[in-house]
Amino acid sequence: MKVKRAGNQTVVFADSPVILSSYTVVGPMEGRGPLGKTFDQVWPDTLNKEKSWEKAESKMLQEAMQGAVSRSGFGKEQIDFLLAGDLLNQLISANFAARQLGLPLIGLYGACSTMALGLAVAGMLIDGQFARQVLVGVSSHHDTAERQYRMPTEHGNQRAICAQWTVTGAGSVLLGSEGDGPRITAATIGRILDFGEKDTNNMGAAMAPAVADTILNHLKDLNRQPSDYDLIVSGDLGKVGLRLAKEILLKSGVAVGEEFSDCGVMIYDAAQDVHAGGSGCGCSSVVFAGDILRKLRAGTFKRVLFVGSGALHSPISCFQGESIPGIGHAVVIEG
Amino acid sequence: MGNQNLRPPTIAVTPEEYSQMSMKATPKPTMVKNMIWAFGVGGLICAFAQIMINVFRHMGLSAKEASSTATAVVIFLGALFTGLGVYDEIAKRAGAGAIVPVSGFANSIVAPALEFKREGFVTGMGARLFTVAGPVLVFGIATSIAAGCVYYFLHR
Numbered sequence: 001m002k003v004k005r006a007g008n009q010t011v012v013f014a015d016s017p018v019i020l021s022s023y024t025v026v027g028p029m030e031g032r033g034p035l036g037k038t039f040d041q042v043w044p045d046t047l048n049k050e051k052s053w054e055k056a057e058s059k060m061l062q063e064a065m066q067g068a069v070s071r072s073g074f075g076k077e078q079i080d081f082l083l084a085g086d087l088l089n090q091l092i093s094a095n096f097a098a099r100q101l102g103l104p105l106i107g108l109y110g111a112c113s114t115m116a117l118g119l120a121v122a123g124m125l126i127d128g129q130f131a132r133q134v135l136v137g138v139s140s141h142h143d144t145a146e147r148q149y150r151m152p153t154e155h156g157n158q159r160a161i162c163a164q165w166t167v168t169g170a171g172s173v174l175l176g177s178e179g180d181g182p183r184i185t186a187a188t189i190g191r192i193l194d195f196g197e198k199d200t201n202n203m204g205a206a207m208a209p210a211v212a213d214t215i216l217n218h219l220k221d222l223n224r225q226p227s228d229y230d231l232i233v234s235g236d237l238g239k240v241g242l243r244l245a246k247e248i249l250l251k252s253g254v255a256v257g258e259e260f261s262d263c264g265v266m267i268y269d270a271a272q273d274v275h276a277g278g279s280g281c282g283c284s285s286v287v288f289a290g291d292i293l294r295k296l297r298a299g300t301f302k303r304v305l306f307v308g309s310g311a312l313h314s315p316i317s318c319f320q321g322e323s324i325p326g327i328g329h330a331v332v333i334e335g
Numbered sequence: 336m337g338n339q340n341l342r343p344p345t346i347a348v349t350p351e352e353y354s355q356m357s358m359k360a361t362p363k364p365t366m367v368k369n370m371i372w373a374f375g376v377g378g379l380i381c382a383f384a385q386i387m388i389n390v391f392r393h394m395g396l397s398a399k400e401a402s403s404t405a406t407a408v409v410i411f412l413g414a415l416f417t418g419l420g421v422y423d424e425i426a427k428r429a430g431a432g433a434i435v436p437v438s439g440f441a442n443s444i445v446a447p448a449l450e451f452k453r454e455g456f457v458t459g460m461g462a463r464l465f466t467v468a469g470p471v472l473v474f475g476i477a478t479s480i481a482a483g484c485v486y487y488f489l490h491r
Binding site (some may be wrong): 158193 | 364
């Protein structure tokens with residue numbers, strides 16, 4: 001058997017899966033942000049006539065996935081798997097959205113790294129010849145995340161300066177074995193690094209070592225330099241985490257400059273009062289399925305390293321004094 | 336912290352070094368600005384309550400009645416502004432200035448009531464009404480019982 005691997009952690013696709021279509025739905029705040037025009041649908045408010053925020057998030061994800069499918073021109077019977085995930089307990093947003101789609105479902109939990117994880121797994125399913133087309137859908141919602149992870153939304157409190165704002169948004173992409181579009185050529189599955197950060201308001205700092213570790217291993221596995229990429233983009237490190245990841249990489253002998261950015265830094269501007277930037281699975285999924293894919297299709301970017309970053313804690317583990325385990329999954333997309 | 340025996344290559348930073356780096360990279364809270372806001376808003380709430388006490392006194396209530404009535408009004412306004420979605424916006428800037436007065440206590444009970452009503456009247460609102468205020472009540476009541484006991488034995 002020919003093994004499609006390189007080095008420690010990287011898979012290299014023989015027949016690179018194609019990103020056939022994508023669709024994004026976001027909340028009003030994301031729509032007002034600097035990437036507002038790159039999203040396919042902007043909701044007027046975070047509830048959009050649904051009875052609860054949970055229902056709204058699930059609807060949002062459902063619309064993103066249906067949007068990606070209808071845009072591709074494929075029928076449901078031609079899609080072999082649905083890979084979906086979100087931030088809520090028992091993946092309710094993904095499961096309830098999948099209830100409406102009726103596709104064979106693999107639920108994924110990678111916290112905020114779920115889009116990158118989904119792309120990697122979808123690539124393996126397709127290149128492993130287990131599927132022809134695979135749909136990936138990922139969502140998060142500011143208000144559902146707040147009430148699960150933090151405080152009731154109307155409770156008066158002061159957010160820390162290093163805290164990030166959970167993005168309300170859902171992004172979906174359809175991958176296939178053949179067709180036109182950007183291709184996924186390799187993926188590096190990350191491992192958990194926990195450097196002892198316990199502050200849930202500072203998740204960028206908790207995830208930065210894992211992201212740096214994945215980038216380091218990715219470059220080593222494929223014998224590449226950061227300059228081989230037009231853009232290296234992490235999921236939701238935010239301003240603090242991005243700075244730390246760059247510092248760690250520099251100390252480890254990898255110098256990255258302006259080509260290393262972060263979806264959480266890109267999605268809001270400073271005037272939106274979100275402190276360190278955006279976070280949540282929705283953050284990297286809508287920035288990837290919106291802005292980054294557009295630029296890959298337009299030829300602005302030739303090769304992008306998309307590194308989803310996840311903080312794999314729960315409110316319970318934090319109350320019990322555990323530190324926050326971080327993870328990073330990297331995917332190479334070529335235009 | 337879990338097992339960190341990672342297969343090389345790994346990042347050339349130890350957790351000890353990282354906590355130093357992280358501390359340096361993490362921005363500090365804007366203390367002076369926060370304190371000015373807290374002083375201003377907290378002061379305004381208390382001044383407003385004091386004016387009401389004076390007005391109620393003027394209207395003929397006793398000192399105790401006037402302060403109880405003013406407290407009730409501040410609680411009502413805290414709850415009202417929470418319901419209108421304004422109180423969290425005030426507290427975002429004013430911090431302790433909006434949390435410490437009794438209107439902040441009203442906010443800490445009304446916010447979960449609003450939040451969890453979708454999970455049902457009993458299993459949602461009823462069960463989770465005191466998620467924020469609960470610890471304050473538990474330790475507040477426990478402390479007052481202890482203080483009462485001390486007072487009783489000292490003054491017997």
